[in-house]
Amino acid sequence: MATAHDKLVGPVPARIIDAARPIVTPRDGRVADFNVAAWLQLPGLSDLPVSLTLSYRDGDRRREVPVDHGRLNGHGKILLSGIARLPVRLKLEDVQVRLKSAVQVYSLIVEELFVQAVEQVEGDSRHALA
DSSP: OOSOEEEEEEEOOHHHHHHBOOEEETTTEEEEEEEEEEEEEOTTOOSOEEEEEEEEEETTEEEEEEEEEEEOOTTSEEEEEEEEEEEOSSOEEEEEEEEEESSOOOOOEEEEEEEEESSBSTTOOOOEEO
16 A cells, blocks of 8 residues: 555553563564454445554564455455564564554444464463454
8 A cells, every 4th residue: 555544443452462472483583473353344435455454562663564454345344364473572562453544544443353362371361352
C-alpha cells in the first residue's frame, strides 16, 4: 500500500506478552511468536485491501511485523489471522494489533481479537480474547 493509514485494533495485555518464551533462531536471533486472529468489520467499506500487523517496542525502538492481509467482503467484514514473529533484542513491550489500509478508516468494529504466545513460559496457558 503506497500511503498506508493505520488504526489500532487493540492492545495486547502485558500478561500475554510476559507469558511468551522467546526462542533463539539461527537467522533472526531471539524471537517471540504469537498466534493472532482478528474478526473485523469496517462499516461502509467493501472490497478494500487491508493488512493486520503487530507493532511493539523493543527497548527504545518501535518495530512492526506483518500478520496477514486480505480484502473486505461486500459487507465490510474480514477475518485476518497468522503467526507474528517478533525479533527481540532487549525487552518486548507495548504490543499492539493494528490495521493498515490505503484509505482512512473512520469506523472499526472488533468482533473478536485473539492473541496467544506460541511458546509459553512453563505451565502458562493464558490468552487474550477481546
